[in-house]
Amino acid sequence: MLETISPELRAYQDDKLKQFKKRNPQEAKNGIVFAGDSLIDFYPLKKWLGRDLPLINRGIAGTHSRWLLEHLDSQIRELKPAKVFVLIGTNDLGLGREPEAVVKTISEIVAELNEVLYAEQIYVLSLLPVNQNQKFKQTVKIRSNQAIRTVNKALADLSGCIFIDLYHDLLDERGNLAEGYTVDGLHLTPAAYQCISDRIKAYL
Secondary structure, three states: OOOOOOHHHHHHHHHHHHHHHHHHHHOOOOOEEEEEOHHHHOOOHHHHHOOOOOEEEEEOOOOOHHHHHHOHHHHOHHHOOOEEEEEOOHHHHHOOOOHHHHHHHHHHHHHHHOOOOOHHHEEEEOOOOOOOOHHHHHHHOOOOHHHHHHHHHHHHOOOOOEEEOOHHHHEOOOOOEOHHHEOOOOOEOHHHHHHHHHHHHHHO
8 A cells, every 4th residue: 555645634634633632531431433534524523413412523534444543542442432433444445455455454443442342332334435437536546436335345244343334325326426425526515414414313
């Protein structure tokens, strides 16, 4: 896997991690933690899932599954959550990792979380589709829905967690991430967040 992120993005990630470490002791225990990449980082949890719930966003844009595995303490474990929702892996594919390698790392994340949480408290969200239209190529890069489906099929069989399939909720008639749900072929519009939130609420 080639690391191709910019110095600016790396600085952003390091800063977010520092913020998390500083804020973690002040967060209420038994919260509901969402961890992952930009799809979580940019997710207005309170707006779409409920302002009265103890929702904690621990997403960091541009990160991949190995990053999350290496920073589980700062992003999840230190919070002593009641539930954890994980959405990670699309950036692995964007960096050229094979689907099998992505699944292996996510399975390691789940295994580590199982040391402090029960399986029914750990929710793994499916990777979301991308739009492979040429106009989105600069953002989507080498990601493909075929690879995403391969990851999701394996995640659905992962033990130690509950799998939530959101992939099919966001598709258009051609099997791409619907244009009404994306700003650039990868990242989500408010309509997309509303759509997946309607599904996620059943697990809160």
